Amino acid sequence: MLDKKGIAQRIAKEVKDGYYVNLGIGIPTLVANFVRDDIEVEFQSENGILGMGPFPTEDEVDADLINAGKQTITARPGASFFDSAMSFGMIRGQHVDLTILGAMEVAQDGNIANWKIPGKMVKGMGGAMDLVGSAQNIIVAMMHTNKAGKSKLLKSCTLPLTGVKCVTKIVTNLAVLDIVDGKFKLLERAPGVSVEEIKKATEGDLIVEGDIPEMVL
Amino acid sequence: MLDKKGIAQRIAKEVKDGYYVNLGIGIPTLVANFVRDDIEVEFQSENGILGMGPFPTEDEVDADLINAGKQTITARPGASFFDSAMSFGMIRGQHVDLTILGAMEVAQDGNIANWKIPGKMVKGMGGAMDLVGSAQNIIVAMMHTNKAGKSKLLKSCTLPLTGVKCVTKIVTNLAVLDIVDGKFKLLERAPGVSVEEIKKATEGDLIVEGDIPEMVL
Amino acid sequence: MITKTVNNVTEALDGVEDGMTFMLGGFGLCGIPENSISELSKRNIKYITCISNNAGVDDFGLGLLLKKNQIKKMISSYVGENAEFERQMLSGELEVDLIPQGTLAERCRAAQNGIPAFFTPAGYGTEVAEGKEERDFDGKPHILEEAFKADFAFVKAWKGDKAGNLIFKGTARNFNAVMSGAAKITVAEVEELVEPGELDPNFIHIPGVFVQRIYQGDNYEKRIEQRTVRES
Amino acid sequence: MITKTVNNVTEALDGVEDGMTFMLGGFGLCGIPENSISELSKRNIKYITCISNNAGVDDFGLGLLLKKNQIKKMISSYVGENAEFERQMLSGELEVDLIPQGTLAERCRAAQNGIPAFFTPAGYGTEVAEGKEERDFDGKPHILEEAFKADFAFVKAWKGDKAGNLIFKGTARNFNAVMSGAAKITVAEVEELVEPGELDPNFIHIPGVFVQRIYQGDNYEKRIEQRTVRES
Numbered sequence: 001m002l003d004k005k006g007i008a009q010r011i012a013k014e015v016k017d018g019y020y021v022n023l024g025i026g027i028p029t030l031v032a033n034f035v036r037d038d039i040e041v042e043f044q045s046e047n048g049i050l051g052m053g054p055f056p057t058e059d060e061v062d063a064d065l066i067n068a069g070k071q072t073i074t075a076r077p078g079a080s081f082f083d084s085a086m087s088f089g090m091i092r093g094q095h096v097d098l099t100i101l102g103a104m105e106v107a108q109d110g111n112i113a114n115w116k117i118p119g120k121m122v123k124g125m126g127g128a129m130d131l132v133g134s135a136q137n138i139i140v141a142m143m144h145t146n147k148a149g150k151s152k153l154l155k156s157c158t159l160p161l162t163g164v165k166c167v168t169k170i171v172t173n174l175a176v177l178d179i180v181d182g183k184f185k186l187l188e189r190a191p192g193v194s195v196e197e198i199k200k201a202t203e204g205d206l207i208v209e210g211d212i213p214e215m216v217l
Numbered sequence: 218m219l220d221k222k223g224i225a226q227r228i229a230k231e232v233k234d235g236y237y238v239n240l241g242i243g244i245p246t247l248v249a250n251f252v253r254d255d256i257e258v259e260f261q262s263e264n265g266i267l268g269m270g271p272f273p274t275e276d277e278v279d280a281d282l283i284n285a286g287k288q289t290i291t292a293r294p295g296a297s298f299f300d301s302a303m304s305f306g307m308i309r310g311q312h313v314d315l316t317i318l319g320a321m322e323v324a325q326d327g328n329i330a331n332w333k334i335p336g337k338m339v340k341g342m343g344g345a346m347d348l349v350g351s352a353q354n355i356i357v358a359m360m361h362t363n364k365a366g367k368s369k370l371l372k373s374c375t376l377p378l379t380g381v382k383c384v385t386k387i388v389t390n391l392a393v394l395d396i397v398d399g400k401f402k403l404l405e406r407a408p409g410v411s412v413e414e415i416k417k418a419t420e421g422d423l424i425v426e427g428d429i430p431e432m433v434l
Numbered sequence: 435m436i437t438k439t440v441n442n443v444t445e446a447l448d449g450v451e452d453g454m455t456f457m458l459g460g461f462g463l464c465g466i467p468e469n470s471i472s473e474l475s476k477r478n479i480k481y482i483t484c485i486s487n488n489a490g491v492d493d494f495g496l497g498l499l500l501k502k503n504q505i506k507k508m509i510s511s512y513v514g515e516n517a518e519f520e521r522q523m524l525s526g527e528l529e530v531d532l533i534p535q536g537t538l539a540e541r542c543r544a545a546q547n548g549i550p551a552f553f554t555p556a557g558y559g560t561e562v563a564e565g566k567e568e569r570d571f572d573g574k575p576h577i578l579e580e581a582f583k584a585d586f587a588f589v590k591a592w593k594g595d596k597a598g599n600l601i602f603k604g605t606a607r608n609f610n611a612v613m614s615g616a617a618k619i620t621v622a623e624v625e626e627l628v629e630p631g632e633l634d635p636n637f638i639h640i641p642g643v644f645v646q647r648i649y650q651g652d653n654y655e656k657r658i659e660q661r662t663v664r665e666s
Numbered sequence: 667m668i669t670k671t672v673n674n675v676t677e678a679l680d681g682v683e684d685g686m687t688f689m690l691g692g693f694g695l696c697g698i699p700e701n702s703i704s705e706l707s708k709r710n711i712k713y714i715t716c717i718s719n720n721a722g723v724d725d726f727g728l729g730l731l732l733k734k735n736q737i738k739k740m741i742s743s744y745v746g747e748n749a750e751f752e753r754q755m756l757s758g759e760l761e762v763d764l765i766p767q768g769t770l771a772e773r774c775r776a777a778q779n780g781i782p783a784f785f786t787p788a789g790y791g792t793e794v795a796e797g798k799e800e801r802d803f804d805g806k807p808h809i810l811e812e813a814f815k816a817d818f819a820f821v822k823a824w825k826g827d828k829a830g831n832l833i834f835k836g837t838a839r840n841f842n843a844v845m846s847g848a849a850k851i852t853v854a855e856v857e858e859l860v861e862p863g864e865l866d867p868n869f870i871h872i873p874g875v876f877v878q879r880i881y882q883g884d885n886y887e888k889r890i891e892q893r894t895v896r897e898s
Contacts, residue, residue: 018668020875040668042829042875046535047461048605050873051667051829057666063464063656064592064604070462071662078667078829078862080870081604083611083639084461084487085543085779088536092554092780095847095875111559121520122532124512129562130536133555134780164559235436237643257436259597259643263767264693265837267641268435268597274898280696280888281824281836287694288894295435295597295630297638298836300843300871301693301719302547302775305768309548309786312615312643328791338752339764341744346794347768350787351548381791540781549772550803552784571782571812580803603868636835637869 002173002190007141009034009217011100011171014139015041022046022091022131024101025069027141031100042076044096046127048087051079068127088127092134099135101128103142103167105157108204110167110179112140113159125162132163144172144201151203153177153184174198176215183207188215219390219407224358226251226434228317228388231356232258239263239308239348241318242286244358248317259293261313263344265304268296285344305344309351316352318345320359320384322374325421327384327396329357330376342379349380361389361418368420370394370401391415393432400424405432435630438598438648443473446621446649450479450586453506457542457587457613458486458496462515462659465606466495469623469651470588475499481506485582487538487609489513494657503527509582511535515659534562537579539609544581545616546644551580587617590651591640594624595633598642607639615644623651667862670830670880675705678853678881682711682818685738689774689819689845690718690728694747694891697838698727701855701883702820707731715739717814719770719841721751726889735759741814743767747891766794769811771841776813777848778876783812819849822883823872826856827865830874839871847876855883 002010004027012034015021022044023029032052035041043052045067052067053074060074067073075081090096103114112132115125132138145151153170170177175198176188185207186198195212219227221244229251232238239261240246252258260269262284269284270291277291284290292298307313320331329349332342349355362368370387387394392415393405402424403415412429440446447470456474460466474482475498482505489508490496499505500518507529514520522528533541534556544552553576557563567578589610592603600622602610614620627650642648672678679702688706692698706714707730714737721740722728731737732750739761746752754760765773766788776784785808789795799810821842824835832854834842846852859882 020668042668044875045605047464048608049867050875051867055662055664058663059666061658061661061663062604063658064606066462066464066605066658066660068461070464070659072658072660073662075604075867076667078827078831078874079867080831080873081602081607081867082870082873083602084535084539084608085612086873088539089779090873090875092536092556093778093847094780121514121524123514124510124532125534125562126512127535129534129560130554130556133534133558161560237436259436261643262837264696265840266635267643268635272894272896275895276898278890278893278895279836280890281838283694283696283837283890283892285693287696287891289890289892290894292635292836293435295595295599295642296635297599297641298635298834298839299638299641300834301767301771301840302844303641305771306547307641307643309768309788310546310615311548338746338756340746341742341764342766342794343744344767346766346792347786347788350766350790378792540779544784547772549784549786550806550808551801552776552781554781569783574782576782601868636833 001193005030006217007171007173010176010215011139011141015098019097020044020095021098021100022096026102028100028102029069044090046087046091048082048084049075049079051076088130091130094134094136096135098137099131100139100141101131103140105152105154105159106140106167106170107154107157108179108183110165111157112162112167113157114162116160128162132166138167139169139171140167141171144174151201153202153204155204174201180207186212188213190215218410222247223434224388224390227393227432228356228358232315236314237261237312238315239313243319245317245319246286261307263304263308265299265301266292266296268293305347308347311351311353313352315354316348317356317358318348320357322369322371322376323357323384323387324371324374325396325400327382328374329379329384330374331379333377345379349383355384356386356388357384358388361391368418370419370421372421391418397424403429405430407432435597437596438642438645439596440647440649442649443469446647447473452479453481454585455483457584457617458484459589459608459610459613461605461608462488463491463495463657465590465608465610467588467590467623468654470621471495471498475502478502478504480504483507483509485509485584487511487535489516489519492516492518507531509533511538539612541579541582542609542612542616546612549581551578553578582616584617587613587620589614589620589622591622591624593626593628593633594622594648595628595630597630598645598648599633599638600640600645601633602639611639614640619646620644622648624648625651625654667829669828670874670877671828672879672881674881675701678879679705684711685713686817687715689816689849690716691821691840691842691845693837693840694720695723695727695889697822697840697842699820699822699855700886702853703727703730707734710734710736712736713738715741717741717816719743719767721745721748723748724750739763741765743770771844773811773814774841774844774848778844781813783810785810814848816849819845819852821846821852821854823854823856825858825860825865826854826880827860827862829862830877830880831865831870832872832877833865833869834871843871846872851878852876854880856880857883857886
């Protein structure tokens with residue numbers, strides 16, 4: 001079974017040379033730490049920077065330079081700053097190659113819910129609806145089940161949706177799955193996790209074809 | 218009767234302190250020469266400059282600095298350059314206070330035709346349709362009649378339209394007129410021109426109320 | 435040169451009234467119009483509708499107005515880093531309209547550019563799409579969104595000149611650039627107000643035509659919400 | 667850093683084929699992609715649809731392609747400063763679609779930003795509106811216009827870096843900025859190609875993500891159509 005760091009580490013392997021990537025808050029943010037050194041990748045933050053660098057040193061901290069999580073950041077050589085309309089133009093116009101974000105629920109039709117729990121305080125969707133509404137390559141990073149042990153990979157989402165038919169890949173603490181023909185297709189098992197465990201933790205329809213390899217991190 | 222320079226000179230009096238002005242090609246271009254020195258006016262050219270200055274000296278000529286008529290220009294202190302989308306955003310968003318352009322025909326309902334004569338070579342509307350489609354303050358600069366002596370101030374335009382119900386004021390070689398309640402309202406006569414002459418040269422309905430003063434240039 | 439300078443924040447906010455709709459630039463606390471917000475608080479302008487990506491924190495930014503119950507409605511993409519906000523929202527004192535961030539930005543940009551409405555895929559199939567026209571383009575569903583309408587836009591720039599030209603710094607550009615010219619009156623406060631001609635016309639982010647009033651701000655706190663550093 | 671540099675114009679135009687739709691930046695001859703146009707002429711690519719504000723002059727700009735009958739259709743706002751253009755248009759050899767300049771710019775910008783369609787007042791009540799949806803907003807009639815679709819955008823910038831970031835100069839920015847990223851592949855030629863980090867990230871006009879290929883242009887003529895001077 002993977003921890004959050006492990007999920008990020010596995011997702012990092014999906015990041016290809018030449019990709020522009022938008023990372024959501026939470027597990028996705030950790031992905032940047034695990035991207036191979038020998039490929040070129042640029043991170044976009046929707047508040048208006050392309051070419052995000054590491055966190056600043058004390059001396060480098062600049063209140064005018066933050067990421068979408070409001071953390072202080074730095075800019076790499078070749079970076080650029082722009083306004084919010086152009087930033088979402090990049091996203092909506094499908095110029096960003098990969099979007100990695102968290103979810104409360106994912107359904108086998110590719111629907112995703114990650115912004116609102118009725119009856120609870122709602123903070124808002126931020127840029128999530130724009131991202132899932134436009135991105136062609138969306139990886140969801142999440143725990144396979146919630147704290148009560150209930151599956152988060154469902155036949156159909158129960159929470160208010162963030163987007164429809166948009167998720168292409170899911171990496172959880174238990175498995176790597178693609179959405180194929182309206183079902184979850186199991187691709188890899190987390191270290192030490194059996195297909196049976198994954199089946200049990202998945203409420204949606206699961207395609208299991210042949211031997212399912214254990215993932216290599 | 219006014220010549221083209223006179224028309225431009227009369228229109229210049231409509232340019233008020235603090236106005237951003239877009240000047241069309243032809244007579245309108247001449248308006249800039251007659252604007253009072255004691256007021257602040259900025260000229261916008263739709264190819265991407267606000268704060269157009271005079272033509273350059275030989276030494277100042279820069280191929281990357283032209284106006285919409287493709288003439289070399291200069292930029293005044295406080296000028297800015299921008300792309301074509303933002304330039305027409307200024308126009309469409311009604312940030313430009315006054316548009317002065319030429320016309321082949323103007324009708325008493327405020328319609329204007331200035332881009333196409335069927336059967337003749339058509340060069341295109343350029344930015345004219347965007348300008349007349351959005352500007353709230355449009356002055357037409359033109360000769361009252363065409364070369365054959367036919368009126369260009371009509372009950373209804375005969376040529377393909379550039380815009381509908383948009384013209385507010387017309388300055389010709391004979392008169393200054395406003396469009397009021399779907400008619401031409403005569404405001405001023407050109408020096409030495411009688412009301413009768415204006416009536417004869419105007420095909421559209423003409424409102425003549427009281428004494429019509431001769432214009433002061 | 436058409437001069438846009440006003441002497442101080444008091445003049446800059448001339449005409450501001452109860453019940454108006456304001457746009458406020460900034461992302462989190464980054465690039466917020468600190469001086470204009472202070473003045474709105476001081477004047478105790480009430481029943482405000484705020485179009486702003488976020489709602490500040492308890493003791494800074496729009497939190498200052500929330501604390502005094504000046505805000506009637508928030509139109510934002512992400513809120514609630516603010517206990518008082520949460521209390522007012524749950525109690526029903528505060529109306530909240532949550533919309534996708536890119537749609538928020540584009541609706542400002544549409545207002546700035548005279549585009550009354552546009553189609554976007556964001557929010558299709560979600561509650562954001564309720565009551566909105568839906569249409570497919572190239573087989574992909576979209577919804578129709580309209581330009582915002584606001585009385586004042588309050589923005590903050592790094593540098594500005596007396597002609598109203600603005601330059602922003604880093605990620606403080608965000609909504610400040612798209613809100614400039616998107617309301618009836620745009621009020622810009624700047625860290626450094628210079629003479630026309632001092633800013634390179636090739637690198638103006640927002641031309642002065644989009645700005646009605648500009649003033650030199652002061653006492654910028656520029657608070658950081660998540661100071662995150664690495665070992666040097 | 668993701669590198670966008672290609673070695674020369676030949677590599678830059680890899681994949682260009684007969685029958686494609688191209689966007690070409692520039693206003694008149696100001697800021698046109700001279701090197702890419704030369705290469706299109708040299709390769710004799712035919713049956714082209716060109717989205718370009720103008721059509722060049724007889725012996726320069728798109729006039730070079732017109733002369734060789736490479737262009738099937740022009741989508742422009744103002745044309746015909748060019749005798750050969752006029753001849754081909756009147757003879758019916760050349761299709762011409764004339765659209766308002768602001769609509770042309772916004773349809774490019776829409777393609778760049780993933781907006782499939784938007785409403786504009788330009789052209790309402792004229793033949794431009796024929797066959798288009800009309801709708802009133804605030805009592806004012808508008809028409810619906812759609813984003814362009816193009817295979818390649820050819821743009822020209824003043825400076826660019828290897829990451830594809832672009833900076834334009836003066837009024838040569840025009841359609842070059844709005845066409846960048848508005849086609850499947852954007853090819854930028856620059857007067858000066860520099861290393862990443864040499865351009866100030868705060869003053870990039872077009873971020874590299876909108877550009878697929880960038881190359882150092884050469885032999886820029888930068889012709890002036892209407893050289894107009896005053897006495898010094």
